[in-house]
Amino acid sequence: MIQVNFLSNKSKISSNNSKISKKKEKVKMFDYETRKEELNENYTVRELRQMCVHSYGISGVSKLRKNEIIDKILEYEARETTMTEVNFGGTSKLTSEQPKEFSTTIYVSCGASSGRFPGLVGRKVSEVSNFLEEALNIDLDSVPFVNGEEASMDYLLKQGDTVEFVKQAGRKG
The missing domain is CATH 1.10.20 (Histone, subunit A)
Known part of the structure; x- marks a missing residue:
């Protein structure tokens, strides 16, 4: 040594x-x-x-x-190291409530056919109608109902919405 x-x-x-x-x-x-x-x-x-x-x-x-x-x-x-104190801003509480889980799955039904389909949040009702036309036997003249209320074909779907396509009475599918 x-x-x-x-x-x-x-x-x-x-x-x-x-x-x-x-x-x-x-x-x-x-x-x-x-x-x-x-x-x-x-x-x-x-x-x-x-x-x-x-x-x-x-x-x-x-x-x-x-x-x-x-x-x-x-x-x-x-090397000598010095530690500097870091002050963090933004100490206020968050006030808006957000859902615990975000799901893009929407419940869609038409007559006896129904199902839960992922990836439909943010799409128009007309897009959903065209996409699921054959799978759920959706008629072109059917009226869309979103959350139990009549909606236009340009309505954008949100999380938690349910869509139902109702056929006019007296028409055969």
Whole structure:
């Protein structure tokens, strides 16, 4: 183990502050050397590369030798980091109520035929009529009812709507 001695016998420092700072430098150097030895002895090159990339975010170490990778890690660890406080705005409560689950499934019926069909939210009633014309035997002259009320063919379907196509009486399907 290499230990660097910053305090020499020839130069006596009179100030206590400078003695303390020199001792701190000596301790930092000692920690640096022990950390270097620890990394060298306890980790393989592959582990050191993974540590660089994943833990420290250091890139460009794929072709470096072990001692160069250790130097990069020690440089990164030597940097002093400061944490800044982050203030978040927008602390008010949300007041609008939204449905817990959003479903694009719409219940559509025509006479005895009915079913739940996904992906119909946001479509016009006329599109649904054309799309399900053969599946539900929907007549071209049938009248659409959305949620029990008569609706136009241009009505846009919303979540939770039910559509019923009613045929005129006296006509055969």
